[in-house]
Amino acid sequence: MEHPDPPKIEFPCDYPVKVLGRSHDEFEDRIVEVIERHAPGFPRDSLSLRLSGKGTFSALTVTIVATGPEQLDALHRDLMDTGLVNMVI
Secondary structure, X not given: OOOOOOOOOOOOEEEEEEEEEEOOOOHHHHHHHHHHHHOOOOOHXXXXXXXXXXXXXXXXXXXXXXXXXXXHHHHHHHHHHOOOOOEEO
16 A cells, blocks of 8 residues: 655745643743744744643744754754753644
8 A cells, every 4th residue: 555745845834843841940941942043033922831730741832934854853853952852743
């Protein structure tokens, strides 16, 4: 059985990024700092932070202008390297 190719992303485009990790005092500031390095001037009003029911985990969602796969790969790598992130979607 043949699998169709996933749809191609046309860059530049608005690209939602969701970052999940254990709640920490510095979580939002550190994540925003990394995102700012890779997508300078991203719209801060696109940022939302939600806590899990017991407050153990944080989910930060932001929409950036993605310029290409290299940018997204580097962003993912740097977010994971913070040690605060469990998953980037």
